Amino acid sequence: MSYPHTRLRRMRRDAFSRALMRETDLAPSDLLLPLFVREGRDVSEPVPSMPGVERVSIDRLLRIAGQAQELGIPALALFPVTPPEAKSLDAAEAWNPDGLAQRAVRALKQAFPELGVITDVALDPFTTHGQDGLVDDHGYVVNDATVEALVRQAVSHAEAGADVVAPSDMMDGRIGAIRAALEVDGHINTRILAYSAKYASAFYGPFRDAVGSAGTLGKGNKYTYQMDPANSDEAMREIALDLEEGADMVMVKPAMPYLDIVRRVKERFGVPTLAYQVSGEYAMLKAAFANGWLDERACVLEALTGIRRAGADAVLTYFALDAARWLRS
Numbered sequence: 001m002s003y004p005h006t007r008l009r010r011m012r013r014d015a016f017s018r019a020l021m022r023e024t025d026l027a028p029s030d031l032l033l034p035l036f037v038r039e040g041r042d043v044s045e046p047v048p049s050m051p052g053v054e055r056v057s058i059d060r061l062l063r064i065a066g067q068a069q070e071l072g073i074p075a076l077a078l079f080p081v082t083p084p085e086a087k088s089l090d091a092a093e094a095w096n097p098d099g100l101a102q103r104a105v106r107a108l109k110q111a112f113p114e115l116g117v118i119t120d121v122a123l124d125p126f127t128t129h130g131q132d133g134l135v136d137d138h139g140y141v142v143n144d145a146t147v148e149a150l151v152r153q154a155v156s157h158a159e160a161g162a163d164v165v166a167p168s169d170m171m172d173g174r175i176g177a178i179r180a181a182l183e184v185d186g187h188i189n190t191r192i193l194a195y196s197a198k199y200a201s202a203f204y205g206p207f208r209d210a211v212g213s214a215g216t217l218g219k220g221n222k223y224t225y226q227m228d229p230a231n232s233d234e235a236m237r238e239i240a241l242d243l244e245e246g247a248d249m250v251m252v253k254p255a256m257p258y259l260d261i262v263r264r265v266k267e268r269f270g271v272p273t274l275a276y277q278v279s280g281e282y283a284m285l286k287a288a289f290a291n292g293w294l295d296e297r298a299c300v301l302e303a304l305t306g307i308r309r310a311g312a313d314a315v316l317t318y319f320a321l322d323a324a325r326w327l328r329s
Contacts, residue, residue, distance in 0.1 A: 075116025130217030203280030266311030
């Protein structure tokens with residue numbers, strides 16, 4: 001039937017009928033909260049390029065975790081801020097059993113055993129050069145030696161109690177190597193969230209400020225291992241390989257500029273698919289809110305709904321606490 005028998009605006013007239021036909025839901029359980037943890041006690045340190053985001057000591061991390069659990073956020077993603085004196089060429093601090101990330105995991109699981117804890121498996125917070133892996137004499141990030149280091153890091157996180165290890169480094173073969181090591185060590189239920197489609201994006205700048213790798217990376221880049229923003233089919237190959245190697249979930253990063261990739265992944269593979277609303281996306285929106293150009297609540301919820309609509313099962317977002325409060329109000 002065509003107009004006037006069919007009037008699509010009928011169903012948009014009232015709130016109840018709009019709710020009846022709503023195709024995409026957004027709930028606190030769809031949100032994951034990334035947090036930056038630093039050394040110290042009762043310490044918080046603002047990240048200037050990410051208004052409202054702080055680097056926090058473990059005791060303050062626990063307070064935020066309690067808020068997240070109360071709001072119905074199912075898991076936190078931890079990113080350690082490594083002191084300069086603990087960084088090295090071989091990134092050995094990454095698998096220190098008493099390292100910052102490992103201590104934070106143990107504290108979280110003791111205080112909130114039902115709250116999921118996701119840990120970042122990558123070497124950039126621990127290297128003196130800011131790259132995600134070990135480098136040769138020419139500054140090239142070597143793959144296989146890096147994978148060996150990532151395996152040690154992932155196992156140390158699992159031993160500390162991490163529910164999910166999330167390799168974000170984009171080395172070839174690291175998912176299979178980590179899965180095999182976890183199995184051998186008896187961590188058969190430790191899940192792997194693979195950053196399978198991680199692009200060499202210009203939107204990561206504020207994050208690197210937050211974890212302290214921006215200064216060490218300097219004018220360097222990560223083009224030899226992160227994906228070219230122009231590519232889509234390559235992401236499908238990456239994801240297929242990671243799933244074959246034992247990934248339980250896959251990540252597309254960033255989110256908003258790559259919603260076409262999120263959709264392709266979900267439609268093709270049908271696996272748990274996450275997207276990361278990265279620091280640059282957050283910073284842009286916060287700048288617009290601060291200038292009064294956009295309405296914060298409306299735009300944040302619209303952006304997150306759009307990521308969900310594209311096919312993401314969950315979204316890592318620095319807006320998670322605020323969004324969860326708004327959704328529950």
